[in-house]
Amino acid sequence: MRILLVEDDELLGDGLRTGLIQYGYTVDWLKDGGSADQALKTDKFDVIVLDIGLPKLSGIHVINHLRSRGETTPVIILTARESVEDRVKGLDAGADDYLIKPFDLDELCARLRALQRRSATRADPTIIHGGIVLDPAAHTVKLEGEFVNVSRREFALLFKLLENAGRVLSREHLSQSLYGWGDDVDSNALEVHIHNLRKKFGQEFIHTIRGIGYMIDKSKEIK
Ligand code: CA
Numbered sequence: 001m002r003i004l005l006v007e008d009d010e011l012l013g014d015g016l017r018t019g020l021i022q023y024g025y026t027v028d029w030l031k032d033g034g035s036a037d038q039a040l041k042t043d044k045f046d047v048i049v050l051d052i053g054l055p056k057l058s059g060i061h062v063i064n065h066l067r068s069r070g071e072t073t074p075v076i077i078l079t080a081r082e083s084v085e086d087r088v089k090g091l092d093a094g095a096d097d098y099l100i101k102p103f104d105l106d107e108l109c110a111r112l113r114a115l116q117r118r119s120a121t122r123a124d125p126t127i128i129h130g131g132i133v134l135d136p137a138a139h140t141v142k143l144e145g146e147f148v149n150v151s152r153r154e155f156a157l158l159f160k161l162l163e164n165a166g167r168v169l170s171r172e173h174l175s176q177s178l179y180g181w182g183d184d185v186d187s188n189a190l191e192v193h194i195h196n197l198r199k200k201f202g203q204e205f206i207h208t209i210r211g212i213g214y215m216i217d218k219s220k221e222i223k
Pocket of ligand 1: 007054
């Protein structure tokens with residue numbers, strides 16, 4: 001899952017970036033509202049973690065612009081304890097959730113999972129698909145009750161495909177959600193991860209849609 005983090009406080013931003021990467025997220029960090037506004041016009045993110053008090057363009061304006069383009073990407077705003085007004089404005093502008101500084105990284109991650117669940121219209125915290133159980137909080141995957149070892153990227157890719165089961169995801173969409181700007185990406189990196197997932201979960205598990213991308217069938221069990 002790729003996060004756009006927008007925070008002008010160096011220390012907090014750096015801590016958040018490092019922490020979120022350790023939690024398995026792909027993180028791109030920007031330090032002002034103007035560049036965030038630009039990035040959101042060209043790149044796809046799964047969630048935006050947005051400070052309100054930002055140089056160049058406030059977080060409120062960033063949300064306003066995003067929503068006026070019809071983008072539904074979930075946004076979680078970060079505000080100071082005393083600024084009730086910012087929280088109200090932010091939520092009214094189209095933010096989905098907020099956190100008051102200082103906050104705990106564990107709480108941020110739990111809220112990120114909740115947002116992702118809601119945007120995928122999923123109530124269950126785990127994803128069950130045939131014999132596969134993926135647990136976003138524990139960061140584990142089981143196949144027929146047995147834990148399967150997957151890398152950070154494989155986990156993210158599997159998560160994305162399972163959440164969108166029944167829909168074809170383009171290679172570009174998948175790569176964007178897997179890699180941030182600074183990441184060194186081999187041109188066939190995505191194929192390698194798909195290959196590894198097929199080895200672990202079965203050759204027929206992920207379909208290649210030629211010229212477009214990849215897809216997992218909708219689960220025939222449950223739901
Ligand atoms: Ca700030």
